[in-house]
Amino acid sequence: MSDLSGRTAFVTGSVQGIGLAVAKALAVAGARIAVHGLASPGQAEEAVATLKAAGAPDARFFDADMRDVAAIEIMMAAVAEWGGPDILVNNAGIQKTVSLAEADxxxxxxxxxxxLSGVFHTMRLALPGMAERGFGRVINIASVHGLVASVNKAPYVASKFGVxxxxxxxxxxxxAAGTKATGGVTVNCIAPGWTETAIIEPQVAARAEHFGGDRDKGIADLLKEKQPSIRTSDPSEIGELALWLCNPVAHNVTGTTIPVDGDWTAQ
Known part of the structure; x- marks a missing residue:
């Protein structure tokens, strides 16, 4: 396991789903966690408490609308003042299934x-500091839709291909920033396929309707079109991969996109 003691990780969209799972994996390894997301005060407090219980020596909630450049700049300055980020995980994302003709x-x-733009702004603000310290990890949670397309997802696919x-x-x-000894600075993407998160629930519910509301049958029907394993991933699996990418031994794993997609993109 990577030892992230003394490191500070900033994970956007980390109050639930994949983001929280990634933050938890990093917390277990000893990192301080800067938490972010669309959350009520109670949800933010719960996420912070969860990460401290998992092992984070400290956790703090930072708030910004990822569409607002000024807000992102203020937030990133606050995270820098707090001592980071050594690790930046861009997980915040939204999706709407809509045809080109119906999209506005x-x-x-x-x-x-x-x-896309939110990821650009966090990276441009975080990477120079990482280079100065000789260690940094940027992990962008892309999607299989950053590698292949699907109908009715033009804005989402465009954003993920861009990432x-x-x-x-x-x-x-x-x-070339840093050294093998310091761990270097790497930038990678993880591309999940069907993963058990809130973002896929509308599609699961729509399929389940065809099977009398049976969610398991709806998921199986949804996956068979794309994901040959016919198995969803758990967010914790994405967290473990992100943790490995933070290990110093991964200093030469950079510029890559790692699918976690049950062979979807191999087809």
Whole structure:
């Protein structure tokens, strides 16, 4: 297991789902966690308490609308003042299933703003400090839809393809930062397929309706079209992969996108 004692990790969208699972894996390894997400005060407090209980020596909630550049800049300055980030995990994201003909400008702007522009702004603000310290990890939670397309997801697919491409550029720009001894600075993407999170619930519910509300049958029907394993992933599995990428031995794993998709993108 990676020992992240003394490291500070900032995980966007970390009050639930994949983000919380990633934050928890990093907390177990001893990192301080900067928590972020759309949350009520109670939800934020619960996430912070969960991460402290998991092993984080400290955890604090930071708030910003990922569509608001000024808010992101203020938030990143606050995280820097707190002592980080040594590890940046961009997980915050939104999705709306809609055809090109039915999509509107507001849908496009919101999805691109959160999923792509927000990632750009956190990276541009975090990476110089990582380079100065000789260690840094950026892990962008992309999607299989950053590698392949599906109908009725044009804004989402565009945002995730953008994240994958942008991450490659960042990885190239910082490839020589740090050393093997310090751990270097790496930028990678994780591309989950069907994962048990709230973002897939509308699609699961729609399929379940065809089977009298049977959720398991709805999930199986949904997965058989794309994911050959016919198994969803658990968010904790994404967390464990993110933790491994933070290990110093992963200093030469950079500029890559790792699918966790039951062979979806191998087809």
């Amino acid at each position: 400008a507001d849908t496009w702007d919101a999805i691109i703003g959160v999923n 994958v491409g942008m991450s490659k550029v960042a990885a190239l720009e910082y490839a």
